[in-house]
Amino acid sequence: MRSFGRQCRGQGHVFVKLVRLTEGRLLALGSPITVLGPQAQQLLDQATDLQDVQRERLARELTAAMGAHEHIRKQSGRLTQGKKLSHCKIVNAYDPTIAPIIKGKSNCPVQFGRKPGLMSEPATGFIFANLVPQGNPSDPSYVLPLLDKVQRAIERVQIKPQLRVHSVAGDLGLHDAALRQAIHQRGILTVGIPKSIEPINPNPSAKEVLDILNEAGLNRQRTPHQVQLACACGYSRPVVESHIASLLSRGAGQVRYQGHPGAVLQQGMTVMAHNGATLVRIRQQRLSKRAQKFRRLLGLRHRKINEINHPKD
């Protein structure tokens, strides 16, 4: 990762003057937009020969351009030599959506780049949804948008009974009371999100299962068997790392396309390519013993290859 900030570790360089100089040039270049932008907006509203779709697209691009200038202008006065970089500070003059990743490292230069989130099946590594936010928001803010995406994917499936998300697991960074409550309201268990550094008990007793259900208020929605599976599944860092490593091997560690839309596209395509390889492994039964057992408990069947595109009549 590129670094920006304290030089306690590593050989990074701080180009504060360079960033400030580039910001100044961009501000000077974009300063007329404060006058020309509203005029263009008015003219766009009055234009009758444009189609609705075209007008919407132009209005959206104009709003984005005005917002980008405002963002750079607000940030330009904040960078001070020797001080830590604040959140949402511009670090790349050509892409204001990049922000420092402040959390997660100690005693080292602040990393910056993007921080995609993913929601995957722990047994096989199939990624159901990914999210590339603008800037680097806190980890709990990823969960609900990712769950929404998974729900939209589930709604596309026509089989009965409808599939549901039973539990969500994550690291200690997701331990947030408001988030837990929001997830419980959706009928989803949060057993896999630890409350302390103590490991989650993989084999809870009947009383503990009942306590978990009562605490979540889901004793009429989720069964004890589902709680036991959620506890057995838990959260394993090596498992998640293997999913991330698969994405990194496909080039997800370095965004090569420009801007936030480019990052979204690259991460999305990488996820789809990874999912394709995962499905090949599932069909060939090239899974770990733990994953095979987990799939049996979930009632997932073994499918032969070529059945998606060439189903049997």
Add this chain to the structure above:
Amino acid sequence: MRLVRYLQHWLSDTGPRLQVTDFVPDTHPLRQWADTFPWATLVAAVEHSFAQRFPKRSPCGRAPVPVRVLLALELLKHELGASDEDICHRLRTDFAVMYACGLREYQAPRSQAHFVLPETLCEFRGRIDEALMDELIAIQAAAAMAEGLVSPAHLVVDTFPCEQGSQRVTDATTLYKAQKKPLSSSKVLPSGPAAEPSH
């Protein structure tokens, strides 16, 4: 003359039609990978999105390269770690890539579907927005769930950092190089006539 001879096969539209599946066995990794995707649904979603956002104004012009080919090329690019140029070259010579792109016969047809310029691929990529990307992933996940291959019952969430590694030359990098260049050149050439710029 060499160019015409090179392109003769393409221009005359003659020669035997080779079946791509004859050259790509069932056990080929790329064939197995390509067979996992619900292509028809994915292509329909892309075409629907493009038709809404980029309506076709005139029926004139050359027939477009099929969306199926471009979408497969974009996915293959990430699966194989290839560049735009590499993957477009491989499409012309690699039967497994042709199979993954949905081309079943190898002979230059009038549509020239297996002749894709990197610029075309770049333009196609530029049209894919966040909503469409999410829809494509949802379609893939829904197809896998419908087949009973995966279940969303228990999920795990995490994030990972990635670097914005654009290779573009920006003003900042140009300025940085310009600031460093006089220093390095002054060390190499302490005296004597100034070197000619190598542009």
